[in-house]
Amino acid sequence: MFASWAKQGWDYFAGKRVSIAFTGMQGVGKTVLLDHLTGDANKSDYKRPMQSETKESATIRTAKERIHITVVPGQKSHPRYVALQDLFTKEGPVQGVVHVVSWGHAAIRSQAAVDSLINDKGAKTINQVRKLHLEAEQEDFAETCQYIRESHHQHGSPRWLILAIDKVDLYEGQYDKAREWYSQPGSPFHAKLAELQRQLGADYFRWEVLPVCACLDPFEWNGEVIQSQVNDQGRSAYLGQMHLHLANFCRT
Numbered sequence: 001m002f003a004s005w006a007k008q009g010w011d012y013f014a015g016k017r018v019s020i021a022f023t024g025m026q027g028v029g030k031t032v033l034l035d036h037l038t039g040d041a042n043k044s045d046y047k048r049p050m051q052s053e054t055k056e057s058a059t060i061r062t063a064k065e066r067i068h069i070t071v072v073p074g075q076k077s078h079p080r081y082v083a084l085q086d087l088f089t090k091e092g093p094v095q096g097v098v099h100v101v102s103w104g105h106a107a108i109r110s111q112a113a114v115d116s117l118i119n120d121k122g123a124k125t126i127n128q129v130r131k132l133h134l135e136a137e138q139e140d141f142a143e144t145c146q147y148i149r150e151s152h153h154q155h156g157s158p159r160w161l162i163l164a165i166d167k168v169d170l171y172e173g174q175y176d177k178a179r180e181w182y183s184q185p186g187s188p189f190h191a192k193l194a195e196l197q198r199q200l201g202a203d204y205f206r207w208e209v210l211p212v213c214a215c216l217d218p219f220e221w222n223g224e225v226i227q228s229q230v231n232d233q234g235r236s237a238y239l240g241q242m243h244l245h246l247a248n249f250c251r252t
Helices: 001-016 030-038 078-088 111-120 126-155 170-181 189-202 232-250
Strands: 015-025 056-061 066-071 097-103 160-165 207-211 217-222 224-226
Touching: 001 056, 015 030, 015 078, 030 056, 030 066, 030 232, 056 111, 078 126, 097 126, 097 217, 097 232, 126 189, 126 217, 160 189, 160 232, 170 189, 170 207, 189 207, 207 232
Parallel strands: 015 066, 015 097, 097 160, 160 207
Antiparallel strands: 056 066, 217 224
16 A cells, blocks of 8 residues: 555655557667657767667656657667567556557668678669668567557557657658558558557557658668658657657557
């Protein structure tokens, strides 16, 4: 009883603690997005993170919540599956999920991976590598949905998902097409989302699609370049919208 009162008192003064997971395939910008949402990216000594090898955590504070975020590594590895097990199948699972995608613009960080995509899979143009990335996004999202489904059946949580379409600065003029790819009825992602909501129940699980961008970097592939189309002010607007929606979802 005392512990319950103590927790209520701490929540009142420090804000209710809400745990959420950032999921998504490697290279979509999960950790960088988190750094911008927490404000760490604004520090003078900030260094952009390399590929995440293990799960990473940080807390965003709002007027009413302490939003504790854990980033799941994107590459298929033992630390990734340990993180997924910890966040979704053990006691005290996350209340929500932000699944990050990039409309096929995932960064490739190693030269070996670049060579493999070009020489082994024939991805010589940006459109070709994006097609492969979009297929990988679907596979990755299907796995996340399975963890959400199992966790919800066991614990009744998570209760919501935000599909964050990252790197929108690279295709802001085509965002409507990107949104259709992820949320239009008949699209692969919408089919997975609709099935998940049907299985869990619309009253117990909801989802939303939001554009966002953190790094304003060009996307380069085999001599082709797509330049960023958003300035710092535009980026701040996207991040502010994400921050607001995160807070609103965490209050449900």
